[in-house]
Amino acid sequence: MFRLRDITPRGLYARSLLMVVLPVVLILTLTTWYYYDSHIAEVNRKLGQSIARDVSVVQDYCERRSVSPISRDIIASRLDLTFSCDAPDAAPEAEGFLEAFSYRNVLREELRIRLGVPVVVGLSPNDSLIHIRFPASSQTVEVLVERKRAVTITSHFFIVWVIIFSLLMIALAVAFLNQQVRSILRLSKAARAFGRGRDVPDFRPSGANEVREAARAVIDMKNRLTAFAEQRTAMLAGVSHDLRTPLTRLKLALAMMDETDEIRAMKADLDDMGMMLEGYLAFAKGEESDEPAEFDFAGLVREAAAGFAETISVTGPDTIRIKGRRLAIKRALTNLLSNAVKFGDTVQITLVDGPHAAEVHIDDDGPGIPKDQHEDAFRPFSRLDEARTQNTSGIGLGLTLARDTARAHGGDLRLSESALGGLRASLRLPH
The missing domain is CATH 3.30.450.300 (Sensor histidine kinase RisS, periplasmic domain)
Known part of the structure; x- marks a missing residue:
C-alpha cells in the first residue's frame, strides 16, 4: 500500500x-x-x-x-x-x-x-x-x-526577477525554519538530559508559543520529578535510620535468649532486615552526594571487578568516556558482579564502546534464569527458581536498583543467556 x-x-x-x-x-x-x-x-x-x-x-x-x-x-x-x-x-x-x-x-x-x-x-x-x-x-x-x-x-528579465524573489523567499523561510527547529532541538536535548538526571542550567524556553509552552511543561515536569526523587530519598534515609534503633534492640534481646531453632530463624530474619536497611541507607547517601560528571567507564568496571576475591577477566577498550553519576553506576556494577560471583564459578566481563553508548556484558556459568522469568528478576524482592536462589543471601533489590540506575542515565539493563551456560547481564549507558 x-x-x-x-x-x-x-x-x-x-x-x-x-x-x-x-x-x-x-x-x-x-x-x-x-x-x-x-x-x-x-x-x-x-x-x-x-x-x-x-x-x-x-x-x-x-x-x-x-x-x-x-x-x-x-x-x-x-x-x-x-x-x-x-x-x-x-x-x-x-x-x-x-x-x-x-x-x-x-x-x-x-x-x-x-x-x-x-x-x-x-x-x-x-x-x-x-x-x-x-x-x-x-x-x-x-x-x-x-x-x-x-x-x-527582454522577456528573460521577468523570469530572472521571479527567480530572485523566489530565492529570497526561500532564504527567509529557511532562516525562519532554522530558528523554530533550533528551539525544538534545544528542547529535545534538554528533555533527554533531564531524563538522564543531568541539569541544563542555560536552557530557556524559546521559539513559537507552542514550543515555549512545551518547554515550560518539560521544566515543570523535571522540577516535580526532582522534588519527588529528593522527597523519596529523604524519606527512605529517615525511615531506614529510624528503624536501626529498634532493630538493634531486638538483636540484643535475642542474643540474651537461649539458642533454639526459632531464635536462630528470628536472628536470620533480623540480619536480612539489617542488610535491607544498610542497602537503603547506602542508596540514599549515594543519591544525595553523587552528581553527574564525565569519567572513565572502563576504569570503573575494572575497579569494581578488582573488589572481588575471585579472578574476573575483563576484555575490551582500556578507556571509555561517559557522563553520569559515578557512585550510582559503580553500585549497579557491584550488584551485578556480586550476583554473577554468587551464582557462578567463572565470570567474564566484556566492554564494548559503541558509537552512541557504552556497554558492559557480565557472563557467568551459573544455573541462569529461564527466559520467561527475565523480567520477573527485576521486580523488588522477587524470588525465582530454586536453582538460582537456593542457599543464597540477599534482599532482592540488586537488579532492580541496577536497572533503575541504567534507565535514569538514559540506558537500560537486559538479561539473556550467556555463552558460558549461565546468565548474561548487559548494562548499556549512553555517552
Missing part, C-alpha cells in the same frame, strides 16, 4: 523545508510555462503581424515601382527596414541561412497569410538581422528586419 510518508523526509526541518520549497518551485515552473506559452507567444504573434504589414508595403512597391512616385529610400526609412527588389535568385540555404529561431514559424505564417506567396525566413551568420525572401513580379525580394522587432528580447 502506497503511503506518502514513505517518500517524504522524516525530519521536521526537512519536511518543513519541502513544504516551502516545493510550492515555490511549482509556482515558478507554472508561471514560466504560462508566460512563454501564452503571453510571450501572443506578443510575438502581434509583432509578426506588424512586420507582415510593413513587408506587404515593400511587396506592393516592388511590384509597382515603375509607376510609384515614392522612392525606395523613403519607404525604407518610414518602415525602419532594408529591402532589395532584385535580390539574387540563389536559394536561401546557399546564402548560409542559419537554423530558424524559436518564433520563425509564427512570423512565416503571418507573412504567408499577408503576402499570399511562399516566404523563407532565417538568420544570417554575418549579422543579427532577420532575412525575409519571397517572389514578386518574377523577381526575388529580400527584406532585412532587426531581430528585436520580431521577438521580445
